Amino acid sequence: MESVMNEPQLIQSLQARGLIAQTTDAAALDALLAEKSVTLYCGFDPTADSLHLGHLVPLLTLKRFQLAGHRPIALVGGATGMIGDPSFKAAERKLNTPDVIASWVDKIRGQVEPFLSFEGENAAIVDNNYNWFGQLNVLDFLRDIGKHFSVNAMIKKESVQQRINRDDVGISFTEFSYSLLQGYDFAELNKRYGCQLQIGGSDQWGNITAGIDLTRRLNQQQVFGLTQPLVTKSDGTKFGKTESGAVWLDPKKTSPYKFYQFWLGTSDADVYRFMKFFTFMALDEINAIEAADQASGTKPEGQRILAERATELVHGHDALVAAQRISQSLFSEDQGSLTEDDFEQLALDGLPTVTLSREQGSLIDALVAGELATSKSQARGFIESGAAVVNGAKVTELTYAMGDADRRFGRYTLLRRGKKNHCLVIWQ
RNA sequence: GGGGGGAUUCCCGAGCGGUCAAAGGGAUCAGACUGUAAAUCUGCUGGCUCUGCCUUCGAAGGUUCGAAUCCUUCUCCCCCCA
Numbered sequence: 379m380e381s382v383m384n385e386p387q388l389i390q391s392l393q394a395r396g397l398i399a400q401t402t403d404a405a406a407l408d409a410l411l412a413e414k415s416v417t418l419y420c421g422f423d424p425t426a427d428s429l430h431l432g433h434l435v436p437l438l439t440l441k442r443f444q445l446a447g448h449r450p451i452a453l454v455g456g457a458t459g460m461i462g463d464p465s466f467k468a469a470e471r472k473l474n475t476p477d478v479i480a481s482w483v484d485k486i487r488g489q490v491e492p493f494l495s496f497e498g499e500n501a502a503i504v505d506n507n508y509n510w511f512g513q514l515n516v517l518d519f520l521r522d523i524g525k526h527f528s529v530n531a532m533i534k535k536e537s538v539q540q541r542i543n544r545d546d547v548g549i550s551f552t553e554f555s556y557s558l559l560q561g562y563d564f565a566e567l568n569k570r571y572g573c574q575l576q577i578g579g580s581d582q583w584g585n586i587t588a589g590i591d592l593t594r595r596l597n598q599q600q601v602f603g604l605t606q607p608l609v610t611k612s613d614g615t616k617f618g619k620t621e622s623g624a625v626w627l628d629p630k631k632t633s634p635y636k637f638y639q640f641w642l643g644t645s646d647a648d649v650y651r652f653m654k655f656f657t658f659m660a661l662d663e664i665n666a667i668e669a670a671d672q673a674s675g676t677k678p679e680g681q682r683i684l685a686e687r688a689t690e691l692v693h694g695h696d697a698l699v700a701a702q703r704i705s706q707s708l709f710s711e712d713q714g715s716l717t718e719d720d721f722e723q724l725a726l727d728g729l730p731t732v733t734l735s736r737e738q739g740s741l742i743d744a745l746v747a748g749e750l751a752t753s754k755s756q757a758r759g760f761i762e763s764g765a766a767v768v769n770g771a772k773v774t775e776l777t778y779a780m781g782d783a784d785r786r787f788g789r790y791t792l793l794r795r796g797k798k799n800h801c802l803v804i805w806q
Numbered sequence: 807g808g809g810g811g812g813a814u815u816c817c818c819g820a821g822c823g824g825u826c827a828a829a830g831g832g833a834u835c836a837g838a839c840u841g842u843a844a845a846u847c848u849g850c851u852g853g854c855u856c857u858g859c860c861u862u863c864g865a866a867g868g869u870u871c872g873a874a875u876c877c878u879u880c881u882c883c884c885c886c887c888a
Binding site: 469470548612613639642643644645646647649676677678681705708709753754755756758759760762763764765795796797798 | 835836837841842843844849850851852853854856883884885
């Protein structure tokens, strides 16, 4: 047999990081993982043109398994994405068109790949469940797959209860059938690749157990499931959201600078926990940082370290350096010391910019053009409340027009709204 | 197929012929404080050529001096019965 370097007690180590919500037959799973290189999978449905922070935990967990010598499969849900997972969703979602979904599938595949290694004995696999569902006809589906599911049991699942019980929402047959598809994925991956473990968020428990049952019935194989806690914030608000919506992994949708800033804003109560979730740092190291922060009595280092590690992990070293450059220019240094080159670099690094002609000096218009305000009314409100800052100086004059005195090096103006929303105006 | 209920501003949710850009709550945003925290307090939250005007209460028509509120048709959703 090949010599696989299985990390001992992978499960225990995941548990110590708080990355496990539940597993099926923990003892047997533990034994299996210790015995050999196991093939495992996690599904990613194309519900948008990019993955977001919520997807990062299972994605990194696939990597953790791979690092421990196991073989990960990232399954992109070209078929399941056309149906929509109803698990714990309050309402029926509207369907997207097949070609939109197909384009999302491509993007998501591209986002997943950089996280995994496609070399060596446990090289990762990326597959798409459209490959087996695309050709499946209705009668075969109902006879071969549907026959193994009990509606009585499906209705009892907690993940659909709120849709069954509430009297103002319902659930369509389409979404109700979703777990059959995901269940069949597991059986199919088991047949194709010998896949024996499925991981996912804790909301996936019902779908995962459906797959385990189906695999046993179709393939007579015992397979396992492992779910991970959904990331929560200590203040109860939803994790991974900013004013402009979700934090995406696609740098075009959420710039590395914004991404870095997002982590920097993590609350003290969450930061060390998130380090365990979103970095590969050793537990000892994280605990040491926490202890040092607690002892220091000043501003903690945890947020900075988390932001650095997470940004580098997702966007790479260069993007991290750029994000830090922007952050430093905007928040720490005296902005008066910025050189002309610095301004150019800020634009290159991804600080939001807007190009205006010299006649358009109106501050209100510039705030709107720079997307620091969504309307002129809102821009007025910001100026009145003292939230508008031009080159570091607060401006409260509603009709303020920027002139040559506001143009650094004749062509740059740094606009700020509130504490941390910046835009670089380039004058033409 | 039959019967009943519903669709309100970002979300929940009041309003049920004028005093409604529409209560209340949530969330966001902003200000103070601060560590680009947390907690707390304060304020804003349809748009504009802004003492006024325009658009909005599922869609389209209608009644009326006047409609989110009444009528008609339509679309979508939910529940119950068959």
